[in-house]
Amino acid sequence: MELYIGLVHHPVYNKRYETIASAVTIFDLHDIARTAVTYNVKRFLVITPLEDQQQLVGRVLDHWVKGFGAQYNGNRKEALERIDLVPSIEEAVESATGKNGTKPLVVATDARETDFRSISFKELRRILAGSDPVLILFGTAWGLHRQVLEQADFVLEPVKGPVQYNHLSVRSAAAIILDRLIGTDHR
Amino acid sequence: MELYIGLVHHPVYNKRYETIASAVTIFDLHDIARTAVTYNVKRFLVITPLEDQQQLVGRVLDHWVKGFGAQYNGNRKEALERIDLVPSIEEAVESATGKNGTKPLVVATDARETDFRSISFKELRRILAGSDPVLILFGTAWGLHRQVLEQADFVLEPVKGPVQYNHLSVRSAAAIILDRLIGTDHR
Numbered sequence: 001m002e003l004y005i006g007l008v009h010h011p012v013y014n015k016r017y018e019t020i021a022s023a024v025t026i027f028d029l030h031d032i033a034r035t036a037v038t039y040n041v042k043r044f045l046v047i048t049p050l051e052d053q054q055q056l057v058g059r060v061l062d063h064w065v066k067g068f069g070a071q072y073n074g075n076r077k078e079a080l081e082r083i084d085l086v087p088s089i090e091e092a093v094e095s096a097t098g099k100n101g102t103k104p105l106v107v108a109t110d111a112r113e114t115d116f117r118s119i120s121f122k123e124l125r126r127i128l129a130g131s132d133p134v135l136i137l138f139g140t141a142w143g144l145h146r147q148v149l150e151q152a153d154f155v156l157e158p159v160k161g162p163v164q165y166n167h168l169s170v171r172s173a174a175a176i177i178l179d180r181l182i183g184t185d186h187r
Numbered sequence: 188m189e190l191y192i193g194l195v196h197h198p199v200y201n202k203r204y205e206t207i208a209s210a211v212t213i214f215d216l217h218d219i220a221r222t223a224v225t226y227n228v229k230r231f232l233v234i235t236p237l238e239d240q241q242q243l244v245g246r247v248l249d250h251w252v253k254g255f256g257a258q259y260n261g262n263r264k265e266a267l268e269r270i271d272l273v274p275s276i277e278e279a280v281e282s283a284t285g286k287n288g289t290k291p292l293v294v295a296t297d298a299r300e301t302d303f304r305s306i307s308f309k310e311l312r313r314i315l316a317g318s319d320p321v322l323i324l325f326g327t328a329w330g331l332h333r334q335v336l337e338q339a340d341f342v343l344e345p346v347k348g349p350v351q352y353n354h355l356s357v358r359s360a361a362a363i364i365l366d367r368l369i370g371t372d373h374r
Contacts, residue, residue, distance in 0.1 A: 015260075027214045027356075034354050034356055035359050037350070037352045037354075038346075038348040038352050038353065039349065040348060040349045040350050073202075075352075076354075078352065159366070159370070160370070161225040161366075162226065162227045162371065163224070163225070163226075165224045165262075167224075167262040169217065169218045169222075171218060172218050172221065172359065172361075172362035173362075174359075175355065175358075175359035175360075176362050176363060178348075179346070179363040180370075182348060183346070183348060183363070183367075184347050
């Protein structure tokens with residue numbers, strides 16, 4: 001397995017389905033980094049083109065990876081060390097490209113059913129069992145821009161419970177998706 | 188299925204394994220409430236004996252269930268309406284007791300393997316398929332006090348990935364556990 005995950009802050013939608021660059025949520029960094037380490041994700045790529053948001057992420061990483069936080073809580077250090085900051089999805093793809101030049105398979109996620117290139121959890125588990133790099137993209141705010149879904153190699157089927165409601169936080173969705181793909185629960 | 192979940196702020200451990208009442212984290216309310224609705228949990232019981240923390244939770248619920256937030260984001264309203272505030276685990280058990288007087292089966296969760304009354308995801312799924320109430324307890328801070336584990340009917344097996352690291356946030360752990368118990372992913 002050679003899995004990378006990316007948390008996309010641009011291009012995503014706001015509540016009115018306008019294209020925006022969203023602000024970084026600090027809880028996303030902590031929660032998703034801890035999930036990434038638990039499921040042996042190679043790198044957690046935080047994707048934002050906004051310089052002030054890059055500086056914010058940089059300050060959080062400095063505190064927990066090098067500063068007081070690193071002594072205070074070694075488990076947080078181990079988690080946040082898994083993060084790389086990149087300005088765009090293109091750079092994230094570059095980061096996830098193997099040393100031999102193998103481009104990652106890019107898999108977008110969405111809370112809605114999509115009409116193109118859908119991939120099931122089962123099929124993606126099969127691909128992850130191989131050694132080629134895979135990059136899974138998660139959207140912040142109201143979700144990944146349609147253009148990201150269209151440019152991805154696949155769009156993962158949505159997480160569903162027994163009811164219609166599908167408004168999980170990206171932190172919860174990322175945890176569930178990585179557990180479904182990599183967790184050791186035997187049903 | 189008649190499932191209740193409880194988020195315990197007392198008795199839990201701090202970093203030095205002293206018994207504390209932890210502060211409420213607002214992200215826990217939002218994330219776990221959204222997960223609760225997704226997986227058709229009957230009520231999400233926020234358990235804290237601290238009056239100032241009860242007031243804090245009350246203000247958050249007022250905003251999203253009755254105030255401006257309710258118009259701004261109906262999905263949040265629907266999620267946070269699922270929350271009841273209770274002062275103790277005993278009161279949570281009372282809340283989860285069926286109209287016919289059937290006490291809930293109380294299942295504690297822990298990141299560590301336990302030596303007593305462990306229950307597997309598979310077995311708990313089987314129990315949840317029935318109609319008797321079940322109350323799953325999640326710990327905040329450094330986890331549920333040993334006394335809670337000892338008094339529960341069962342302790343759920345820990346969530347595991349492929350590596351030893353097991354420091355998921357309670358928000359992520361609750362999402363994964365409910366998906367494993369109730370999600371519709373067919374492996």
